[in-house]
Amino acid sequence: MVRLLACIAAHALLARLLPPWTVPNLTLIGLVQASGSSPGRWLPLSLIAGLSGAMWAVEGAGPLILSYLAAGGIVRGVSGQLDTAEPRVQTMLAAALSVPLTAGWIWLDGHWSWTLAGCFLMHLVMTWCAALLLQRRSAEVSG
Amino acid sequence: MVVSEPARQTALSVIRWPFAAAKSAVQLLISLPVLPHLSQERDRLQADLIRQQEELARLREALRQSQQAQLLEAAHPVAAGIVASVIGRSTVPTQQTILLDKGRRHGLTPDSLILDASGVIGRVIDLQPEACLVLLLTDPDSRVAGLIERSRETGLLVGRGSGMCELIYLDIQADIQEGDRLVTAGLGGNFPKGLLLGTVVQVTRDEQSWATRALVKPAANFSRLEDVMCLPRQP
Numbered sequence: 001m002v003r004l005l006a007c008i009a010a011h012a013l014l015a016r017l018l019p020p021w022t023v024p025n026l027t028l029i030g031l032v033q034a035s036g037s038s039p040g041r042w043l044p045l046s047l048i049a050g051l052s053g054a055m056w057a058v059e060g061a062g063p064l065i066l067s068y069l070a071a072g073g074i075v076r077g078v079s080g081q082l083d084t085a086e087p088r089v090q091t092m093l094a095a096a097l098s099v100p101l102t103a104g105w106i107w108l109d110g111h112w113s114w115t116l117a118g119c120f121l122m123h124l125v126m127t128w129c130a131a132l133l134l135q136r137r138s139a140e141v142s143g
Numbered sequence: 144m145v146v147s148e149p150a151r152q153t154a155l156s157v158i159r160w161p162f163a164a165a166k167s168a169v170q171l172l173i174s175l176p177v178l179p180h181l182s183q184e185r186d187r188l189q190a191d192l193i194r195q196q197e198e199l200a201r202l203r204e205a206l207r208q209s210q211q212a213q214l215l216e217a218a219h220p221v222a223a224g225i226v227a228s229v230i231g232r233s234t235v236p237t238q239q240t241i242l243l244d245k246g247r248r249h250g251l252t253p254d255s256l257i258l259d260a261s262g263v264i265g266r267v268i269d270l271q272p273e274a275c276l277v278l279l280l281t282d283p284d285s286r287v288a289g290l291i292e293r294s295r296e297t298g299l300l301v302g303r304g305s306g307m308c309e310l311i312y313l314d315i316q317a318d319i320q321e322g323d324r325l326v327t328a329g330l331g332g333n334f335p336k337g338l339l340l341g342t343v344v345q346v347t348r349d350e351q352s353w354a355t356r357a358l359v360k361p362a363a364n365f366s367r368l369e370d371v372m373c374l375p376r377q378p
């Protein structure tokens with residue numbers, strides 16, 4: 001829970017400082033890490049992550065919360081097959097989930113352009129890099 | 144002269160060392176009783192320095208805010224606006240919104256127009272007593288009536304989510320070209336007319352839909368928003 005809240009706070013801080021599409025989705029990374037470590041608590045964790053994003057929503061707050069609930073649910077489902085407490089698995093899950101999550105948001109907005117595709121890719125790369133960095137940090141702390 | 148000049152200089156420089164050492168030893172002995180006080184004095188001076196640096200930083204920030212407010216007032220002299228600070232920004236990239244530290248208690252109304260020194264930023268969509276949420280021009284849900292300053296063509300400015308906007312509902316023969324300045328049309332009477340929205344960077348004429356679309360670069364720099372001016376909706 002603390003890890004998720006720290007990630008949400010860091011996400012909000014970075015969003016204040018950087019252009020929107022260059023900010024990595026730290027909320028998703030925090031959600032995957034927290035749900036991966038305690039799969040039984042995926043529902044409240046996903047709700048917190050969803051509500052933190054929906055706070056800024058103009059419209060479509062419901063789908064936004066649902067997208068985080070789906071992400072948390074997938075982590076819960078995967079935890080039955082893989083060791084989701086393992087930092088490497090968490091990084092792969094965060095990287096994989098960031099694609100449909102961001103694509104879903106763009107699809108909900110209903111606007112698509114090549115410029116937006118570039119922004120989408122930039123956002124994914126930033127999220128993947130942040131997930132890798134946080135994985136290393138987790139490995140250092142636990143190792 | 145009894146002693147030659149070079150010999151005197153050599154003798155003096157040799158004699159200087161024991162005298163200097165003796166003087167240092169005496170000074171050390173004299174300062175021994177006050178050494179604890181010196182340490183306390185140094186700590187006090189360091190604390191003073193830190194306090195003064197904090198004060199300086201506060202004054203610099205106050206000066207910057209004051210200069211920003213003056214710039215805003217100079218840019219929009221007729222507007223009786225409220226200056227607010229940006230305190231947060233959306234964490235979802237497709238939702239381009241910012242949070243301001245002023246709200247209903249400060250006289251803001253829903254749909255208040257938000258500007259900075261370079262032009263229009265967006266409008267208030269959610270109002271709280273002490274804060275408000277602003278929909279930026281670049282958000283896909285943003286809609287503002289725009290007017291080409293040079294030719295007086297009107298259209299609707301919509302956000303495109305990627306930092307750019309598009310002017311739609313223009314006739315195929317609309318008199319619009321790259322570099323044209325787009326200002327608020329003032330349609331509906333909610334917003335003042337003539338506030339800068341952005342500059343046309345690309346014009347596309349579509350024969351099939353018999354319409355023209357223009358890509359518009361907003362005047363404001365959305366990645367560097369700090370202090371903004373809010374114009375409450377006109378009654």
